[in-house]
Amino acid sequence: MSALLAVEEAQARLLALKPPLGADNIGVAQCAGRYLAQDVVAGRDQPAAALSAMDGYAIRFADMPGPWTMAGEVAAGTAPAHALGPGEAIRIFTGAMLPDNADTVVVQENVIADGARLTLTGDGPASSGRHVRARASDFAAGALLLTAGCRLSPGALAAAIMGGAGDLIVGGRPRVAILTTGDELVAPGRALAPGQIPDSNGTMLAAMLAAEPADVTLPLRVRDDRSVLANILGDMARRHDVIVTVGGASVGDHDHVRGALDDAGGQLDFWKIAMRPGKPLIAGRIGDAILLGLPGNPSSAFVTATLFLLPLVRYLAGAAAPLPEVSQAPLAVSLGPGGARRDYLRARLDKGLLTPCDGQDSGQTQPLISANALIVRDIGAAPRAAGELANYIAIA
Known part of the structure; x- marks a missing residue:
């Protein structure tokens, strides 16, 4: 366990500790943000018939340029009363079904109605099919709409519903417990004695998980008491899928997470990652629960949660691609060579350019205010000049 693991190997080993949770069949109104566990295939054409895309008049293009005889009207949600005859027009509204034989809509601004007579006054449609949403122009019955493992965004839910779904099969919601460790920690807003600090990490991690499909304790x-921590870990393991500890992951006399894991009957899988910040990261199991021990410095906790905690929760919830996506953008400033560990620099992506935040110490929180990206600098990476591309991970 003395060698430092590469980030990719550590991520793979973490996700291998437990399979994704079982699936739930729930109503679409409760599915936002969940990960789909089964493909969604359209059960209907959308639209199910040719519809008007504008308020106007349905005509046969062959009858252009008119005039036409009015033969009724049709609104959205009702069926046309009869087919369109030669020289006839029907008043039609956005979203309404076109009558049989109609193939074009003239917008209402380009015609004038005088009793039953309709006359073109402006530019008419240049071709058949204008202002008409053809049947199945969105999708046809049998089309694959959504694939298993995708996150159900508002748009994805709209498509599933239009395809006929009333409920969906989605991945489960991991139960996550967050434990912050340290005698120095005090609840947010409380008075501090000498040597004490506010506990920012617990609230920060809970906020990071708020957008995920997880039940967070x-x-x-x-x-800093090994036996107390071991008892709590054992109790939490019986009721949670993931236990996140923050702090106590290093080798100091008051760092008890690794020892408490042993005392609770758990098994260590790996410890220490070749990354900065976040080297002293611990992962193991206690029964069916995964223990993920994050370092206690705020930036270290934030970066390791981005790279390990969020992917773990997404994986357990059924995500097909749980790991953060690496993108590229040009640098606003130059960067020196990479070091002996992979660096994750808190940075700002603004107007397409990446700028590292002032202050990269792992104990600082101010850079996290403006940071919306992590610049990824591989071990021994060559220097980069301003304007050259750099890898980055987007963060909230």
């Missing part, structure tokens, strides 16, 4: 502060 509110952060619990645990003092």
Whole structure:
């Protein structure tokens, strides 16, 4: 366990500790943000008939340029009363079904109605099919709409519903407990004695998980006591899928996470990653629960949660691609060579350019205010000049 693991190997080993959770069949109104567990195939054409895309008059293009005889009207949600005859027009509204034989809509601004007579006054449609949404122009019955493992965004839910779905089969919601460790920690907003600090990490991690399909137990502060921590870990493991500890992951006399994992009957899988910040990261199992021990410095906790905690929760919830996506953008400033560990620089992506934040110390929180990206600098990477491309991970 003395060698530092590469980030990719550590991520793969973490996700291998537990399979994704079982699936749930729930109503579409409760599916936002969940990960689809089964492909969604359209059960109907959308639209199911040719529809008007504008308020106007349905005609046969062959009868252009008119005039036409009015033969009724049709609104959205009703069926046309009869087919369109030669020289006839029907008043039609956006979303309404075209009558049989109609193939074009003249917008209402380009005609004038005088009793039953309709006359073209402006530019008419240049071709058949204008202002008409053809049947199945969105999708046809039998089309694959959504694939298993995708996140159900508002748009994805709209498509599933239009395809006929009333409920969906989605991945489960991991139960996540957050434990912050350290005698120095005090609840947010409380008065501080000398040597004490506010517990920012617990709230920060809970906020990072708020957008994920997870049931999160509110952060619990645990003092630096190995036996107390071991008892809490054992209890949490019986009721959670993931236990996240923050702090106590290094090798100091008051760092008890690794020892408490052993005392709770758990098994260590890996410890220490070749990354900066975030080297002292721990992963193991206690029963069916995964223990993920994050370092206690705020930026270290944020970066490791981005690279390990969020992917783990997404994987357990059924995501097909749980790992953060690496993109590229040009640098606004030059960067020196990479070091002995992979660096994740808190940075700002603005107007297409990446700028590292002032202050990269792992104990600082101010850079996290403006950071919306992590610049990824591989071990021993060559220097980069301003304007050259750099890898980055987008963060919220």
